[in-house]
Amino acid sequence: METLDWIVVGAYFFVMVAIGLWSKNRIRNVVDFFTAGGKMPWWLSGISHHMSGYSAVMFVAFASEAYRLGLTVYVWWALTIGVGVGIGSWLFAARWNRLRAKHGVASPLEYLARRYNVPTQQVMAWSGAVLKVVDIAAKWSAVAILLRGFAGVPIEVGILLVGVVTMIYSVMGGLWADALTDFGQFIIQAAAGIVMFVAVAAHFGGIQFLWEIWDQLPADRSQPLNGDYTSTFFLALFVIKTLEYNGGMWNLAQRYMAAPDGAAARKSAMLSSFLWLVWPLVLFFPMWAAPLIVPDLTNAGDAYIELGKVMLPVGMIGLVLAGFFSHTMAMVSSDANVISAVITRDMLPRLWKGARRMSQDAQLKLARITTFLFIGLSMAIALSLDTNGGVLKVVVDLVAATMGPIAVPLMLGLLPWFRRMGPISALTSTLAGLTVWATLYISQQNGVKVPKEALVAYPLLTSLVLFVVIGLVFSQRTPDRDQLIDSLSTDERTTEPGDPGEPARVAAK
Template sequence: MPAFNHVNSADYALIALYFGIVIFVGWYSSRKNKNTDDYFKGGGKIPWFLAGVSNWVSGFSAFMFVAAAGFTYRYGLGAAVVFTMATWAYLVGAFYFASRWRRARINSPLEFLTRRYSPSTTYFYSVTAIVPQVIGIGQGLYILCIFVATALGFAQGQHVVLGWTFTGLELTMIAVGAVMIIYTVIGGLWAAVLSDAVQGIIILVTSLLILPITFRYLGQGEGIGAGFVRLWNEAPAGYFGLNGPTASVLFLACFAANTMLGYNVAWWQVQRYQSVPDERSARKMALLCAGLSFIGPLLWIVPVMGARVIFPNIGEIWPQFAAPAEASFVSLALLLLPHGLIGFVVAAILSATLGQASDGFNWLAATTTRDIYVPLRKKAGFSAPSETHQMRVAQLTMLVIGVLGIVAALFIARTGGAFDFGLKYYSLTGPGFMMPVLLGMIYRKTPWWSGMASSIAAFVAAFGLMAINAFPDNVYERNIVSAISAATLVFFISAFFYRADDPRSAECQRFDTDLRTPVPIDPNQPEGSLRDFQMLSIVSVLLGAVLIGCVFIPSSPLAPPIINVVAGVILFGIGGLLWRASRSKT
């Protein structure tokens, strides 16, 4: 059994500090929300750099550090092909979708469906998408907390709270979910963006450190280069080529297609493009995300490959995991990082999933408020709600969604099978919701009902094949191929029924004109929001100072406390760059 640095009071203090910072960010962000435009899309004033970092972090979750780490441990360098595919999706976004989403001139993601198709399509999506999204939030929360609770020793034992009996895992989900609800309800999209920036700093520093430390350990005193040589010599055969699922052209094609959808037409992505001031900023944001999506995964994929040599029998270390390989990243952290920085890694895993879930909260609240509540209120004969009224409804919606997400996580925890559940969930629901958006953005001469028909066709195909258990050895590929094919076929068949003189086509024609018309740059657009870099700079310096203070905490010989000083200096450097950026722009 390796000599792990198990979490101690210093690590817990750093985790608590992170949660405190996240809640502070929510409060800080709430001061920016003067109306629902600010609350849902940052008033279109968020700097492209902040929006880009936030967008990139939103693509992370505990899945990347858990399931994806396990995939890398098993299949090696082929994982780099899979987990850097977002790079190519963002490049497509930079040259096509970024400008078009900015030109869409919409205030909430689902407003696209109203303009492109019809109000009926928006209601259809609102009703059918909310439940799967809540389940998705719950599933993400569960994957995060089953890992964190087990790694920190919370998973065992029963706890009685107010007469109710909970496991440590369930209490972890409730606590983490509560923090997620608080800061998102208070701050809206500004909270999500700024907290994502804090999370991006955490992920960057952790990734920069874990790679050289891992290979220094592998080098056994002969240097980092010797560590790479050892990995090359001792890794399993085929570890540096395409093997397992990565050797399947069909799997790679399906994963690429799903990635292209998720990083170009998912609602959280649309919201980010709407949050920046102009088309140029949207393109720059997408290009930044493309670069980060290529470099970032490599920083943690390569160390996890090293874990295959360091922990050749990882199942003996983590017998309580259904898939012990998925503990490979945290095993590296517990072995090679000192106290203080270990808490930093746990905070990184927490922050990544919280950022992703908070985006789901935000667009669901925007949809429920603007696309469901306001129209229904008007139809009922009431006056149009004020901006303040809509913000309160949105906050209440976020609260309800958050509570339901926690309930979903507790339900999944009691039924088990979270990872298999997640695989089926994303491949079954993703294409059905996103294909009509992609197709409707590219081709706009189809009737008002084509979006609903395309979506229904995708779900019928995917769920129908699942019902008869067709192609059981290729479930993921079956779901993706069937849904995309059915949606595309029905969509283009519907084009034969398009009538330009149909009154219901008028809004789509105006929408088509908007997509061909660049959004003018507002010369009076304020850049005051760049001062948020100052807040992030202070947060970076604060975290750096705390880590440097951890140098006095005893640790193991394999994880000398001086590593905390290195991390602190990096954070000071990041803080200085952020402060300089704020001063040069304001």
């Protein structure tokens, strides 16, 4: 990287911190910190939802798969998410928003204490929090690998550099800072992606490269499913991503909660769905063409780095690198905010009675402290991760494989068709699904060959079947749970017993 590239990167970091400082003035209480007070425009919510859904892992782990296997990475990753979010725009988006508007919910897990019970809520909170901190550690490693590849910056320095900047604006500005930086990052990342796309098109002599490269690549590169990515893997991941990207990944539920009403939340989901279907194609085509430009790479994870070095002029490398940063910082800042919400609203009040009596100012201070600690812990774990293939293993073998059992009760509990399912269904399905995953994962680490499709599909299938079957056999339907579920069907105001008309925080009965 040249001096101009570093100026571009430095300017990007400065803008992100400035947005955090500006957003700090919009935060008056803990609800503003976690849900933007329900005042976020639908288009900003939709862009933030999209940007918070992926990170620099795309340019390391997924770029590696695109380089090695071709089209399949779009099919099993971006396509499943785009279609899944589109489905969720009608099933889930508005329901998340109504939890905030009608029940004062500020954390995606807050409603679980009433929908199931407190033990179920706590199991979901603790297991999800542990999963998320490891997931984010993988994202730090991915962006540090890119920084090392482009600029020769040591992995440790890269993690600290990007992590500290993210920590500053996330702690200060809460969800408003997350969403506004997401928008700024979306613009930067769009410019960076288009620059790379145009450079590759120019290399091949025009836009016709979109269809001509497939004749020059091995035949299997144009297959929708290739390598370890089978139809079983695809179907399992489609269900997982539908649950994950509609709220199973807690930070994405926050984007729907932050919209003004259910109709706006649905529009934001539809915008995010469209972006997921279209924008990854712009990013992936250079990766698919990379074997023709930088062939025979020893480490396929360096494909985008080597492509950038060959294709981009001075100054543009800094812009593309800032685009890489934007993905990771968007995801991490939103994850840090939602984890802080879960700790502040769901976990600490059960462990420490004093947390229930905190003033608004004290709660806001606690939220900022937990945000700081979460980002710091994820950075510490990232420093110990294997950066040679370890990023993809964390994202697929750990995060995707365990997301299903954790998300099934959380997401299906919002829908009226599953009103018979209570705490027995929720706890059993989650614990059994995680047990199946742990058994398969440990076996894999001990040398037993476990297909990728089995590691992802079996825990999900176990959780889904048990959740439904146990609920049908042992119905735990109650009037209070019915009232909660029915209140999420429309934006019309409903008044609960003892509620004078204002939203009341969901509480366990």
